Amino acid sequence: MIAARRWLRWPMVHLGGHRPAFTASPEGRPDIGFLADDSRHFDLFARWLYAEWSQPRGETFENRQISLRGQMHVDRLPIALTAYWEGNPAGIVSLRRTDLHTRAHVGPWLSALLVDPAYRHLGVGRDLVAATLALAGWLGYPEVWLFTPDRRSFYEELGWERVEPLAAELRQTPVPDVFRHATWITDGDVRAAGSGALPQRA
């Protein structure tokens, strides 16, 4: 039960104030923050994203840098969040207006979630997902969307709702799994905005 409370209580964004700000992380959890607030490792994050997604598609490192630089905001989209584990860069995620051309009218979208292999299976990915939902709630969005070609079970475990594929998506290879989740906001305690359900882990 104590463990469950801990999952639910982190990460939190402060309500009020002129901009979103994440609370300090408890022991054993990554520090989550905005790339815009700490760009010391900008090139490292850009290299990770380039190797994972740009290079296989034949896109350039320069374009990836430009795209990431455009995400250095804190209170307007697109926004890149970063995770640090004991002071070391561990992961990154984006919240952006659109991501899947077949669903241009819903959003915002959680995109480009990436955890350095050295820090996987520690909960960094899960915390970045939770932070994205909290941030979107702070920004006033009722839900967040994402698609994944191959990580369906990861998001199902986190309580995301998979939606029916559209005809145009069924023609893609692989067919993307599209998910949505109500956002949640925090005010000293965590509460759900919308569905009332938060991802719970034992």
Ligand SMILES: CC(C)(COP(=O)(O)OP(=O)(O)OC[C@H]1O[C@@H](n2cnc3c(N)ncnc32)[C@H](O)[C@@H]1OP(=O)(O)O)[C@@H](O)C(=O)NCCC(=O)NCCS
């Ligand atoms: C998908 C990805 C972001 C997950 O990151 P992560 O930090 O390892 O995620 P978590 O630690 O929160 O959870 C991952 C797994 O670790 C397990 N886990 C979490 N905390 C754990 C802990 N303390 N001890 C043991 N296992 C744990 C989770 O159950 C989960 O299990 P699974 O791999 O069987 O699904 C990461 O693998 C990655 O960057 N992959 C490449 C890029 C990618 O696919 N991105 C997603 C695009 S849709």
